[in-house]
Amino acid sequence: MSNEERFKYLLGLYQANNISIEEHDELFEMIDSSDYDAVLTNAIYFDLSNGTDEDSADLPPHIAHDIIRNIYEAEKNVKKILPTKRIIPSIYRWVAAASIFALIVLASLFYQSSSTTSKKQFAAIIPKYTITVANTKNEQQLVVLSDGSKVILAPNSSIHYSRLFAGETRDVYLEGEAFFQVTKNPVKPFMVYYNNIVTKVLGTSFKINTNKTTGNVEVSVRTGKVQVFENEKLLSLSDKIKKATTIITPNQKAVYNAGSHLFENSIVDKPEKLLPNDTAVVNTKEVLAFDQEKLSMVFQKIQTYYGIDIVVESSNLYNCSFSGDISNLDLFSVLKSICIATNSSFEVNGTKILIKGNGCDN
């Protein structure tokens, strides 16, 4: 028997479900070698043109329907995803490299929208004998603090701080907008006072910004841990009792609503893979590719990589499997493709992601 005849023979056994484990190994070895591609091609064309035995099952109608729906959905998503390709600002890359620093962004919209009385109140709590740096230029200004922390001040913004940070905390008072790169020092927490909220660095690094559409202050964490709370000195007695405070971890954000005095925690708009400091995973740049991997495993990996909890509506979803290379997709695109593949949907529910669907029966 020639090798080609042997291949055809094994393929026949395989197609008839009559192949032994050893023969199966042999056949797949031959397919993997690529030496029999021509034979394989002809065999596939033959079945496509002449049809296979009529006994074998048709594509189930509900699946056929789902496929059509998936195709139309996918096209919509492709259109949606393409224009929003994200470019990581170079400042983030810099911070990723220097993970001992913390990065804070404070923006001014909330400050500007707040009333003049609260501005006056804020000015009142700024200690005397502090250094004041005001940026009156039209470009950003770099300020280096005595502990090595760096502040990039936006135009029309100012900071107040003590030259030596002699107290128990490193206090910085901000008016306007700024980037902070904070040198890590666990025994002397770094505190940013911004209007009536205080942001305290608990871990390694993080970021704060402002939601420009709502005007609310948003604190979002890139790495490490951040505590955000209302400044007691600026609260009325009744509000002091229920002082709002929250702790957020990477890829979470806390939005402070000045009206209700509440923080609402949720997930940042564009979650990014964690930096090495925050995860047990050695290298988060490794390839995230799955081949018929169960969703239980896929979600576990995603949770490790993004630090975001994923909960499923039905545990049957864990039975579904997913194939694909998602290394270069952002989290929400990843979830979209998983949902398309498993006929499910997802929604952001607080700081968790909820996956809805009936799952798979296996």
Added chain:
Amino acid sequence: MLDPEKYEESKLVSLLAEDSEYAFQLIYDRHRNRIYKTATRFLKSPILAQEVVQDVFMKLWLSRKTLKPTQPIEAWLHTVSKNNIINRLKKVSNEWKVMNELPYITANKSNTTENSVQDAEYAAILQTAIITLPEQQKKAYLLSRNENLTYIQIGEKLELSPLTVKTHISRALLHIKQALAEKGIILSIAVVAIIY
């Protein structure tokens, strides 16, 4: 209403280029089962075969603007299907081969782990290890051990692809081996404690 029988395929292709979901559905209904059945015959997995159908028609829908009306749609679908099936089969074959080359599987092929388990305590550990396996792994493992079924046959019973079955069994074997090894370590620690 269009009559599918009278409609020439070239007209369907032109309609398709004008985003006609009706034309798309007609082509889909005409060809989907042939492609699905062929894919099943080569990939031995309904799920993978469904993915082939989805990939092929996704490609048709996304390239509808660039198809030439002169091009026979059937030949186009067959070429795309063939490529998709062959690529998947090669990927599966490669993983199959790689899995065979992993040391823990070849070691277990001869069943040395189980054969060496002679005393009653080890048998009990083995039993516990099997009981604590995840459901799918346990099912696949027991079907292969007790009923001597091939991966394709187990796959049909459990509605899994042969490769998934193979993965389950490999993981089950790994789990059992680890359970036995852990127990071995605990036993030797106990011995050390007695000496002290």
